[in-house]
Amino acid sequence: xxxxxxxxxxxxxxxxxxxxxxxxxxxxxxxxxxxxxxxxxxxxxxxxxxxxxxxxxxxxxxxxxxxxxxxxxxxxxxxxxxxxxxxxxxxxxxxxxxxxxxxxxxxxxxxxxxxxxxxxxxxxxxxxxxxxxxxxxxxxxxxxxxxxxxxxxxxxxxxxxxxxxxxxxxxxxxxxxxxxxxxxxxxxxxxxxxxxxxxxxxxxxxxxxxxxxxxxxxxxxxxxxxxxxxxxxxxxxxxxxxxxxxxxxxxxxxxxx
Amino acid sequence: xxxxxxxxxxxxxxxxxxxxxxxxxxxxxxxxxxxxxxxxxxxxxxxxxxxxxxxxxxxxxxxxxxxxxxxxxxxxxxxxxxxxxxxxxxxxxxxxxxxxxxxxxxxxxxxxxxxxxxxxxxxxxxxxxxxxxxxxxxxxxxxxxxxxxxxxxxxxxxxxxxxxxxxxxxxxxxxxxxxxxxxxxxxxxxxxxxxxxxxxxxxxxxxxxxxxxxxxxxxxxxxxxxxxxxxxxxxxxxxxxxxxxxxxxxxxxxxxxxxxxxxxxxxxxxxxxxxxxxxxxxxxxxxxxxxxxxxxxxxxxxxxxxxxxxxxxxxxxxxxxxxxxxxxxxxx
Numbered sequence: 001x002x003x004x005x006x007x008x009x010x011x012x013x014x015x016x017x018x019x020x021x022x023x024x025x026x027x028x029x030x031x032x033x034x035x036x037x038x039x040x041x042x043x044x045x046x047x048x049x050x051x052x053x054x055x056x057x058x059x060x061x062x063x064x065x066x067x068x069x070x071x072x073x074x075x076x077x078x079x080x081x082x083x084x085x086x087x088x089x090x091x092x093x094x095x096x097x098x099x100x101x102x103x104x105x106x107x108x109x110x111x112x113x114x115x116x117x118x119x120x121x122x123x124x125x126x127x128x129x130x131x132x133x134x135x136x137x138x139x140x141x142x143x144x145x146x147x148x149x150x151x152x153x154x155x156x157x158x159x160x161x162x163x164x165x166x167x168x169x170x171x172x173x174x175x176x177x178x179x180x181x182x183x184x185x186x187x188x189x190x191x192x193x194x195x196x197x198x199x200x201x202x203x204x205x206x207x208x209x210x211x212x213x214x215x216x217x218x219x220x221x222x223x224x225x226x227x228x229x230x231x232x233x234x235x236x237x238x239x240x241x242x243x244x245x246x247x248x249x250x251x252x253x254x255x256x257x
Numbered sequence: 258x259x260x261x262x263x264x265x266x267x268x269x270x271x272x273x274x275x276x277x278x279x280x281x282x283x284x285x286x287x288x289x290x291x292x293x294x295x296x297x298x299x300x301x302x303x304x305x306x307x308x309x310x311x312x313x314x315x316x317x318x319x320x321x322x323x324x325x326x327x328x329x330x331x332x333x334x335x336x337x338x339x340x341x342x343x344x345x346x347x348x349x350x351x352x353x354x355x356x357x358x359x360x361x362x363x364x365x366x367x368x369x370x371x372x373x374x375x376x377x378x379x380x381x382x383x384x385x386x387x388x389x390x391x392x393x394x395x396x397x398x399x400x401x402x403x404x405x406x407x408x409x410x411x412x413x414x415x416x417x418x419x420x421x422x423x424x425x426x427x428x429x430x431x432x433x434x435x436x437x438x439x440x441x442x443x444x445x446x447x448x449x450x451x452x453x454x455x456x457x458x459x460x461x462x463x464x465x466x467x468x469x470x471x472x473x474x475x476x477x478x479x480x481x482x483x484x485x486x487x488x489x490x491x492x493x494x495x496x497x498x499x500x501x502x503x504x505x506x507x508x509x510x511x512x513x514x515x516x517x518x519x520x521x522x523x524x525x526x527x528x529x530x531x532x533x534x535x536x537x538x539x540x541x542x543x544x545x546x547x548x549x550x551x552x553x554x555x556x557x558x559x560x561x562x563x564x565x566x567x568x569x570x571x572x573x574x575x576x577x578x579x580x581x582x583x584x585x586x587x588x589x
Contacts, residue, residue, distance in 0.1 A: 008360075008362055009359065009362075012355075012356055012359035012360060015356075016345065016348065016356055019352065020347045020348075023347055090343075090345075091339060091341045091342055091343035091344075092344065092345050094309065094343045095337075095339070095344070096360070097309060098308070098332060098335075099360040099361060100328075100329040100333045100361065
C-alpha cells in the first residue's frame with residue numbers, strides 16, 4: 001500500500017507550480033495591473049469619503065486596500081485550483097493520474113502550490129499598497145495578515161478544484177467568473193461597508209467565506225472588524241475543511257478520458 | 258505468469274459498448290499490437306489496463322496485479338505513453354523526467370543515472386535542458402517514451418506511438434521500440450491503426466473492431482490464414498462468380514469489396530486459369546485478374562468486412578457521438 005501522504009510527490013507538485021509561476025513573468029505583472037488601478041483610482045476618487053462604519057482616522061484607501069488584497073487572493077487561488085482544467089486539456093493530468101501517488105497527495109500538492117502562488121501575488125500587491133499610502137501594520141498585524149492570506153487562498157484553491165472537477169473543459173469558465181467569483185467579492189465587504197446593504201443581503205454575506213477573510217485582513221492591517229476575529233478564523237478554517245474534503249472526494253472519482 | 262491477462266473485460270459509456278468482452282493473454286517479453294480503426298476501443302482498453310478508467314464488468318491483471326483492487330501495484334508496474342502529448346511544456350525535458358521520477362519515489366542517485374540512460378536511449382541528451390514548448394512533435398514523443406521508461410516498468414503501453422509523425426521520425430521511433438523490447442526486455446503493448454506499423458513491429462497482433470477482438474495471431478499466421486496468395490478479380494457478374502468460387506475447395510476465403518472479389522488461395526499462379534475457366538463455364542466475363550501476397554490490410558478486410566481507411570470516414574460520426582455521450586454522462 002502506498003502512503004496516502006506522499007511527501008516527495010507533494011513537493012514535486014509544488015515545485016512544478018513554482019517553476020511555472022516564476023516563468024510566467026508577464027502574467028505576474030499583468031495580474032497586478034487590475035488591483036493596482038483599483039487601489040489608485042478608487043483610493044484617490046473616494047479620498048474624502050467617510051462612513052459611520054469606520055473611524056474617521058481611516059481613509060478610503062486604507063479601508064479598501066485589505067479588501068482588494070482579499071480579491072487578489074480569491075481570484076488568484078481560484079484560477080490556481082481551476083488550472084487542473086488546463087492540465088486536463090493539455091493531457092498532463094493523465095500523466096499525474098497514472099502515477100502510483102495517492103489522490104490525496106495530488107490534491108495536497110496542488111493546494112499548497114496554489115496557496116504559495118496566490119500568497120506571493122498578494123504580497124506583491126501589499127508592497128504596492130504600502131507605496132500607495134497603506135499604513136505600515138504592526139508585527140502582530142503582519143502575522144495575523146499572513147495567516148488570513150493562507151486561509152483565504154486555501155479555501156479558494158479548493159473551491160477552484162471542486163468546480164474544476166465538476167466541469168469538463170473551460171467552456172463554462174465565464175459563467176463561473178461572472179456568477180460565482182464576482183458576487184463573492186462584491187458581497188464580501190471588500191469595496192464598501194456591508195452595513196449599507198438591505199438586511200437580507202447582509203445575511204447572504206454571512207455565508208460568504210470571503211466576508212470573513214476580508215474582515216480578518218482588515219482587522220490585521222487597520223484594526224477594524226465587524227465580527228470578532230476569532231469567528232473569522234473559525235469560519236475560514238471550517239470552510240477550508242469542507243472544501244478540501246469535497247475536493248479530495250471529487251478528485252478521487254474523476255475519470256480520465 | 259502472463260504480463261497481461263484480461264477476462265471478459267467490458268466498458269460501456271451510456272449506451273455505447275466501447276470494449277466488449279475482451280479476453281486476452283499477453284506473455285512476458287511480447288511486443289503485442291492492438292490493431293483497429295479509431296473508435297474501435299483500443300484506447301479505452303489501455304486506459305482500463307492502466308487504471309485510468311474502471312471497467313464496467315470483467316476483470317484484468319497486469320503483471321499479476323488486479324486492475325480494480327491493486328491499482329497502485331499496477332501503476333508501479335507500467336509505463337504509459339499516451340496518444341496525445343501529456344507533457345508540461347513550460348518545463349524542460351529534464352524537468353519533465355524529474356517530475357515523473359519523483360512521483361514514482363525514485364531517490365536522487367537513481368534519478369540522475371536513469372535519466373541519462375533513458376535520454377541516451379531516445380537520443381535527446383543534448384536537448385534535455387530545452388523547454389518542451391520548443392520541442393518538435395517527434396522530440397516530444399521520444400521524450401514521452403523515455404519518461405515512460407524512467408521507473409523501470411515491466412510493461413510499457415504505447416497508444417498510437419507514431420500518430421501524426423513524418424515518415425522519417427516514424428522509422429526512428431520504430432527502431433527505439435524494437436530496441437526497448439529486445440535489449441531492455443520490456444513487454445510492450447502498442448495500439449495502432451497503421452497496418453505497416455503493426456506488421457513491422459509486433460510479434461502478435463489482435464484485430465479489434467467495435468470493441469471486440471476479431472482474431473489474434475502473429476502477422477505471418479494472420480496473412481496465411483486467408484491464403485498464401487490473393488487473387489483480385491474484376492468481372493461482369495461479381496455475385497455469380499463469387500458464388501461459384503465459394504463452392505471450390507481450393508478457395509480459402511472470399512471477400513467482396515468495392516467492385517472486386519478477393520480470393521485467398523495457395524499456389525496462386527495455377528489458380529489463374531482455373532478461375533478463368535470457372536468464370537467462362539458460368540458465362541461470366543473476367544475483365545481483370547491479378548495476383549499478390551496478402552497484406553495485413555487484406556486480413557483486416559477479411560475479418561471486419563471493410564478496410565481501415567473506409568472505417569476512418571464512417572468513424573468520425575461514431576467518435577462524435579461518443580464524445581457527446583461522454584459529456585452528457587459526466588463522471589459516471
